[in-house]
Amino acid sequence: MKADVASPTAPEAVPQPAEAIPKLPQAADPLLPIMPGATARPPLADALIKAAPVQDFNLARDLGVFARVRAEGGRRVVAIFAASTVITIANMFGQVQLNDWNGRFFDAVGRKDLSGFLHDLWTFVIIVVILLALTVANTFLQERLKFRLREWITRHLLAEWLKPLRVYQLGFAGEYGHNPDQRIQEDTRLLGDYTADLGCGIVYSLLQLIAFVGMLWTLSAQVTFQVAGYEIAIPGYMVWCALAYALTGSALTWIVGRPLIALNGQRYAREAEFRFALVRVNESGESIALHGGETDERRHLEAALTAVVDTMRRISSSLAHLTWITSGIGWLSLVVPILVAAPAYFGGSLTLGGLIMVAGAFTQVQLALRWFVDNFSRLADWRAAVHRVARFREALDNLPAIEAGAEEIKHALHPEGHLAFEAVRILLPDGHIVIDDATVHITPGERVLIVGDTGRGKSTLFRAVAGLWPWGSGTILTPPLESMAFLPQRPYLPLGTLRNALSYPSPVDAFPEANVRQALGRCHLGDLVPKLDTIERWDNELSLGEQERLAFARLLLHKPAWVFLDEATAALDEDSQHRVMALFDDELKQTTVLSIGHRPDLAVYHTRTLQLVHGRDGDRLKLKPPPAPPPPRRWLQRLDDWLLTIRP
Known part of the structure; x- marks a missing residue:
């Protein structure tokens, strides 16, 4: 299953091609007014x-x-x-x-x-x-x-x-x-x-x-x-x-x-x-x-x-x-x-x-x-x-x-169904380096959080995993494509009924009625059950938080083996975020999770954190784990305990 692929209009969107952004002239051409008041x-x-x-x-x-x-x-x-x-x-x-x-x-x-x-x-x-x-x-x-x-x-x-x-x-x-x-x-x-x-x-x-x-x-x-x-x-x-x-x-x-x-x-x-x-x-x-x-x-x-x-x-x-x-x-x-x-x-x-x-x-x-x-x-x-x-x-x-004559990121299936980055370099179409030398191995069952400064290529890394971003070099070994699901920063809700939005991209009759209702209730969207077969512009009818919860309800129905979350809980409060992330401890406990996020409270839902860090040139980034915390200074604790014993 592959759903909610990241959109290029998201905050970390890729730059538009140069020819699509015309340069404005310094002065207007002195012609007769065309619009009233101009x-x-x-x-x-x-x-x-x-x-x-x-x-x-x-x-x-x-x-x-x-x-x-x-x-x-x-x-x-x-x-x-x-x-x-x-x-x-x-x-x-x-x-x-x-x-x-x-x-x-x-x-x-x-x-x-x-x-x-x-x-x-x-x-x-x-x-x-x-x-x-x-x-x-x-x-x-x-x-x-x-x-x-x-x-x-x-x-x-x-x-x-x-x-x-x-x-x-x-x-x-x-x-x-x-x-x-x-x-x-x-x-x-x-x-x-x-x-x-x-x-x-x-x-x-x-x-x-x-x-x-x-x-x-x-x-x-x-x-x-x-x-x-x-x-x-x-x-x-x-x-x-x-x-x-x-x-x-x-x-x-x-x-x-x-x-x-x-x-x-x-x-x-x-x-x-x-x-x-x-x-x-x-x-x-x-x-x-x-x-x-x-x-x-x-x-x-x-x-x-x-x-x-x-x-x-x-x-x-x-x-x-x-x-x-x-x-x-x-x-x-x-x-x-x-x-x-x-x-x-x-x-x-x-x-x-x-x-x-x-x-x-x-x-x-x-x-x-x-x-x-x-x-x-x-x-x-x-x-x-x-x-x-x-x-x-x-x-x-x-x-x-489009990328003829340039290096291209290679994709292949991992022989054991894992996710691995082997010397992956991600570039912009103009050759600018976004991520340099990303080498990491993620096994099934892990929950990995990727952090880094805004605009430094985290979403682009996910696009590369999905096969959307070809510019760069190195190899990405992935599990089977149908086992992966992608939740972008803004969920995608197709036209049609709410049931269609919930089952997307599968047919509306792909899931039993009881499972559909249970998924909505589990994500605290039970009030939407009577509207399942109503045709609306649901991307306008629902708040962004409701749309994010609906995307997690969609995960409950499809049960993918791998989930990639790109700021997928950004519009949720702490309680709502806890409810949807708790799905990976219950119904989706076999699912491997890779998350992008800036909220500090996300770390508690993951077993490992990877950080994008600036390279020497200032514009090159490497994917590496953050430095390990220093060992606890137990001798100081012992000294404090000893001082307490001799204090009158």
């Missing part, structure tokens, strides 16, 4: 904006990450996409029939052929009903493709993210390891939506191009020009015009809109930071109110908001520039097909129906070719989402490479 953009906002990493957008590499995904639901996604493609092919056939109908209908109008007019109207109804049914079916499949794609990717990311130790170690993976909640929730949603929309859209456009380019090439033979009395026909004239028109628009769109790709990536990052700051304030409302820190928190939130607003301002400028191209091309497309075919119509080689057919086919072809222009802003959004999710997935894969 006179300049906050320096912290400048730091957040400047901290945005230079992102390497390599589409082939990013898509290659998803090609390697093996998760439940992949075949279902492929099946839905294939069905949508089949319906799109049928839709294209209907569109071709509709374009042919256009020519016949307007020719009948031009000839004033009433019977032909009525017949074509009936044909129109049949074509439209079929196209409507195909469109509804395609919309249904496309919407299902969106959430199935999201489900497929999200399940895969959850499975990879929640592999042992990864949640903790991801905090050291740099920019792409930050805000995993947004990568898994928001970015995958955007990725699923945009991939379905754009994927189906490009398939539709390709089929549209295939269906109409041949028709347009054939109809181009009807477009002839009269030059000096000669009739000239250019093979595929309308096709070349459509191609030139679409390529010109696409080239201009790429040139003007390319910055949107990186800007959208920055926007997602800034949005994630702003949301994290809001959640943090909401979770820490009591502490903020007690310190009267609302003004300071508002300053930080406004700085984060300003970073979002600044990024969105740049996006809005780029979108405005892009709209000149996309909207201009869109409006011109209403008249361009008529203009390029007009010479043949006015020259008499095209009828009105022929002109409508040529213009319709031209419009369909240039719409297919212009798909890139019409969807560039969404492509930029999709590209940013692909990049962020792919880099997050790579960050999960590359976690072992």
Whole structure:
């Protein structure tokens, strides 16, 4: 059993990576006020904006990450996409029939052929009903493709993210390891939506191009020009015009809109930071109110908001520039097909129906070719989402490479089930020595207290035992992992019922009801028995002392062979501490205990004390037992006794 692994947000937390803590500039950039009452953009906002990493957008590499995904639901996604493609092919056939109908209908109008007019109207109804049914079916499949794609990717990311130790170690993976909640929730949603929309859209456009380019090439033979009395026909004239028109628009769109790709990536990052700051304030409302820190928190939130607003301002400028191209091309497309075919119509080689057919086919072809222009802003959004999710997935894969090139603490099972540190050196990621040459052997049944100055690496030592902290050297021999339990400075209570929090990480039905009630009563939490199946935010409902006692009740249920306590009784009074520590004399008397603590009264519950002592360099620490107390000076006692006998 392994529970309550130490959190990096505890008081003895490891320092954040340098890239996660932006350096504040000396002065604010003199811009117009953004927030009410502000006179300049906050320096912290400048730091957040400047901290945005230079992102390497390599589409082939990013898509290659998803090609390697093996998760439940992949075949279902492929099946839905294939069905949508089949319906799109049928839709294209209907569109071709509709374009042919256009020519016949307007020719009948031009000839004033009433019977032909009525017949074509009936044909129109049949074509439209079929196209409507195909469109509804395609919309249904496309919407299902969106959430199935999201489900497929999200399940895969959850499975990879929640592999042992990864949640903790991801905090050291740099920019792409930050805000995993947004990568898994928001970015995958955007990725699923945009991939379905754009994927189906490009398939539709390709089929549209295939269906109409041949028709347009054939109809181009009807477009002839009269030059000096000669009739000239250019093979595929309308096709070349459509191609030139679409390529010109696409080239201009790429040139003007390319910055949107990186800007959208920055926007997602800034949005994630702003949301994290809001959640943090909401979770820490009591502490903020007690310190009267609302003004300071508002300053930080406004700085984060300003970073979002600044990024969105740049996006809005780029979108405005892009709209000149996309909207201009869109409006011109209403008249361009008529203009390029007009010479043949006015020259008499095209009828009105022929002109409508040529213009319709031209419009369909240039719409297919212009798909890139019409969807560039969404492509930029999709590209940013692909990049962020792919880099997050790579960050999960590359976690072992964080310490590449550096020494790593080795772990192995102790042949006799003991715990041993063999010349263990613990370092920070930057190479700074935290603990030097820790060599000690702990046997089952011992109760060992580790003491030392605050911030000197005691909690980091426990993280190294749990396998969370790889930086350093030496070897740690441990008992089986499932026999160890870790209680950090602040207990972890998962979402759900109180019973779930008590049995975590085992299933809620893993323990008999009588044992659950007895464990709560033994830790003086009997009043919580009626609430066992109530869903609450128990980390907010219970006091810190109650949470610590609940963690000990959890130990009573799991009965681990080894328990590591990291200031696990810091919020308890002396009586409560005595009650929970007495568990190791009764129900858990076979359990080996290693404790970290500063309270002097903890020593009476342990059989041995180890102390972290400063080394010669001032920043190196060694794990060693404290000096033995001097032997009692019995000769002085004897002298006192003798003096008492001779005193009159």
